[in-house]
Amino acid sequence: MPPSALRDRKRERTRRALLQAAVELFEGRGYEETTVADIAAAADVGTRTFFNYFASKEELLFPAQDERVRAAVAAIASRRPGERPVEVLLRALRAAGDNPGEHLVDDLNARIAALRAQVSRTVPAVSGRAAHAQLVAQREIARQLHTAFPAELDEVGAAALVGAVVGAVSGALTVLFQSPVAGVDGERLHRQIHETTSRVLQPWLASSTKMQVGPMH
Known part of the structure; x- marks a missing residue:
């Protein structure tokens, strides 16, 4: 294996060790009670x-945000002939949810998602970061959706559509994550996230074949 590949693998192991240590400390001790020094020590760095x-x-708490957005953008770019904007958007959001990053398995990713939602309610720095990350993601996805369907969605229409769907999913997940996640099986939590998201998106998907989204002027 080339030296560069070995370095990349070592970096990935260290990154994952830090994430794993942070999640365990956040769940067991609390986010605000855990310091960077605590996390580094637990990861042995x-x-x-x-x-x-x-x-x-x-x-x-935001380890794969850019990768999620890239997955959504790629899904929009690979739209199929005859797909409506809503169908493409739903597929893009599912792609983002199913691609947390190669360095995060479902168990750890689900626990991070739950912690992020819970900590956001009480820690302004995390709440602000979450709001900013979601806004940036929505803007980029809306921009790509408008580019893909210029005759059907102007910039305002694309932003409204993305905001409505993302808002519905975010609201549902906020309720799901009201209870603490410490001791909860990560794989089970991931299934709950997937099931909740699918349930929220189902009405949009069912009506997408009937919806005629025209340009907004």
């Missing part, structure tokens, strides 16, 4: 090494 991977403690 130094604090300086931590900052080589994450700029801050709250960034640990």
Whole structure:
């Protein structure tokens, strides 16, 4: 194996170790009670090494945001002939949800998602980061959707459609994550996330063949 590939694997192991340590500490001790030094020590690395991977403690709760957006954009770009904007959007959001990043298996990703939702309710820094991340993602997805369907969706229409669907999913997941996740099986939690998201999106999907989304002027 080339030296560069070995370095990449080592970096990925360290990154995952930091995420795993953070999740376990957040669940057991609490987010605000856990320090960067605690996480680094639990992962058996130094604090300086931590900052080589994450700029801050709250960034640990958003480890694959860019990858999710890229997955959604790729799904829009690969739209099929005859697909309506709503159908493409739903497929893009499912692609984003099913692609948390190669470094995150379903168990860990589900626990991070639950922690992110719970901590956002009480920690302003995380709440602000979550709101900003969602806004940036929605803007990019809406921009790509408008580009894919310029005759059917103008910029306002695309933004409205994305905001409505993403808002519905976010609201449902907020309720799902009201209870603490400590001790909850990550695979079971991932299934709950998938089932809840599918249930929320089903009415949109069922009506997508009937919807005629015209340009908004």
